[in-house]
Every structure is written in C-alpha cells, then in structure tokens.
Amino acid sequence: MSTYVAPDLTSLGLAQLTSLAGRGALVTGGARGIGAAIATRLAEAGARVVIADRDGAEERAAALSAGRDHRVTGITMDIADEESVRAGVASAAEGGSLDVLVNNAAILDPTGDPLGASSDHLRRILDVNVVGTFQVTREVASRMAPGGSVVNVVSTSGLRVSKGTMAYAASKHAVTGLTRSLALELSDRGIRVTGVAPGIVSTPGVAEVIDDMVAFGYGNDRPPLQPFGRQGLPDDIARVVYFLCTDLASWVSGQVIGVESGRLEVLA
Ligand SMILES: NC(=O)c1ccc[n+]([C@@H]2O[C@H](COP(=O)([O-])OP(=O)(O)OC[C@H]3O[C@@H](n4cnc5c(N)ncnc54)[C@H](O)[C@@H]3O)[C@@H](O)[C@H]2O)c1
Numbered sequence: 001m002s003t004y005v006a007p008d009l010t011s012l013g014l015a016q017l018t019s020l021a022g023r024g025a026l027v028t029g030g031a032r033g034i035g036a037a038i039a040t041r042l043a044e045a046g047a048r049v050v051i052a053d054r055d056g057a058e059e060r061a062a063a064l065s066a067g068r069d070h071r072v073t074g075i076t077m078d079i080a081d082e083e084s085v086r087a088g089v090a091s092a093a094e095g096g097s098l099d100v101l102v103n104n105a106a107i108l109d110p111t112g113d114p115l116g117a118s119s120d121h122l123r124r125i126l127d128v129n130v131v132g133t134f135q136v137t138r139e140v141a142s143r144m145a146p147g148g149s150v151v152n153v154v155s156t157s158g159l160r161v162s163k164g165t166m167a168y169a170a171s172k173h174a175v176t177g178l179t180r181s182l183a184l185e186l187s188d189r190g191i192r193v194t195g196v197a198p199g200i201v202s203t204p205g206v207a208e209v210i211d212d213m214v215a216f217g218y219g220n221d222r223p224p225l226q227p228f229g230r231q232g233l234p235d236d237i238a239r240v241v242y243f244l245c246t247d248l249a250s251w252v253s254g255q256v257i258g259v260e261s262g263r264l265e266v267l268a
Helices: 033-044 057-065 082-094 119-141 166-185 204-215 234-245 263-267
Strands: 024-028 048-053 071-076 100-103 149-153 192-198 256-259
Touching: 024 033, 024 082, 024 119, 033 048, 033 057, 033 071, 033 100, 033 149, 033 204, 033 234, 048 057, 048 082, 057 071, 071 082, 082 119, 100 119, 100 234, 119 149, 119 166, 149 166, 149 234, 166 192, 166 256, 192 234, 234 256
Parallel strands: 024 048, 024 100, 048 071, 100 149, 149 192, 192 256
Antiparallel strands: none
C-alpha cells in the first residue's frame, strides 16, 4: 500500500491541468533537436525551464527567451560525469523547485557488425545513455516534491531492435528498464516516471548518422521510414512529452509510449 495518496483532480478545468506555471523543469540535451523542442513547449506552458547540455545550452536558452515571456536558462552539464551532474543539478535547484525532469540527452553511434565492435564502443554508449540518465534522475528526483514527473526520451530501439544499432538498442532497452523500475520505486514519493519512444525524427543527431545506419541495414526489416508522408519532427515528440509532464497524465506511470506514427506497432 503506497504512503502517497494522489489528489483527485476531477474538479480542475483543462486550463489548470495543462498549465506548468510555477513549476521548474530540467531538460537534458535541450540545446538542439528533440530536447530543444521539448524545452520550447514546456516554457510555453509556463514552466521555468533549465536546459542542461554539454554544448550550447546558454545560447539555446537565450534564443528561446528572446522577445518572449519564457523563463529559460542554460547550464553546461555532461550527464556521463557524476560531478558535473551533481554541480549542475544543485545549480538548477537554486533557481527554484524542480518538478519536471526530461531525460533527453543521449548519443547514437551505430555499431555496424557487432562481432567487429569494441567493448569501449558499448561502454561509452551505456555510460551516457544509461548511467547518465540514472545519475541525473537520482539527483533531481531526490529533490522532487510529490506530483513530480520524470519523462525519459527512450526510442523504438528501447522496445524493438533493428540491424546495425546493437549498442544503442542495448542502452535504450536499459532505459526502458530504468523507466519501469523507477516508476515502481518512486511511486511512494508521488513521482511519476514515464517514457516516450520516438521513431525516426529529423534532428541534427540523426542527420549525422542516418546514412551509416541505413548502410548497416537499419529499417530494412520494417515498413517505410516515412509513414504519414514525412519523417517525424521534434515537435511531434515534444507535444507528447509535454502531456506526460502535466497533471493531465497524473494517473500514468511506468509506461513507455510509442510516438512513431504506428510504424512499428501497427504496420509491422
Ligand atoms: N532523432 C531520432 O530519430 C530519435 C529517435 C528515437 C529516440 N531519439 C532520442 O531522442 C533524444 C534526442 O535525440 P536527438 O535526435 O534530438 O539528438 P541530437 O544529437 O540532435 O541532440 C542531442 C543533444 O544531447 C546533447 N548531449 C549528448 N550527450 C550529452 C551528454 N553526455 N551530456 C549532456 N548533453 C549531451 C547533445 O549536445 C545535443 O544537444 C535522444 O535520447 C535520442 O536517443 C531520437
């Protein structure tokens, strides 16, 4: 029996349920791609947003705040470096409560033939994508009040596999495990832990690796990479993350929701 009792929100209107006013949100990897789109939507909903990235956080925060009422700041943080995470989260918490965490930062480096891969390749990807996600969550969730929300940006590679991406798939399956495990562990504290599993989305990170991924066979065993007539856009993912951050989703935890136009779940 949980010691946390969720409030009954039935009497709240949609304006209150969709607002993040008065809440603080930390978005890792928010300087570009999907993370930047998430930071934009959370700021639009009234949250005080802190972008944490190893590169370009302050520049992106300044761009998102310029000419708008948005409150966005940027801090330099490497999620794979424990000291950097401790210092970064402590500094983010000085600005006010942290009620929302979006673990978005990750690296995608195709493996190609697993039998030719080095152990260091696997270690490097697990260090950022899994250990990094864990240590940011530990530092933020230990400061979170009941009602807090942690959203992990997983991947369809955290639910299914494709050729050429063994290390990434192993890391994202581990993040699915973290999501489910932490949802259970943190439920007594009234903290929800959820995930989204994007399909292919046009971002700078994907542009850097997609040719290699396709050459290694990625997607060959699946329906076309462009269902619905186009690739996914960062904001397609950000809108679902936003939903999971709000009280609209107060009865959702432990789920990893596919945001991939049905390519894997329906068409495969
Ligand atoms: N784009 C896609 O097709 C796709 C599909 C499924 C899942 N995802 C996931 O979405 C998330 C964002 O992907 P994207 O395509 O926007 O990537 P991207 O490479 O365009 O952006 C990632 C951001 O994370 C930052 N980052 C990387 N390592 C970091 C570290 N150690 N510490 C702090 N910041 C770090 C980068 O500096 C960058 O700003 C990732 O978790 C990725 O696995 C992306």
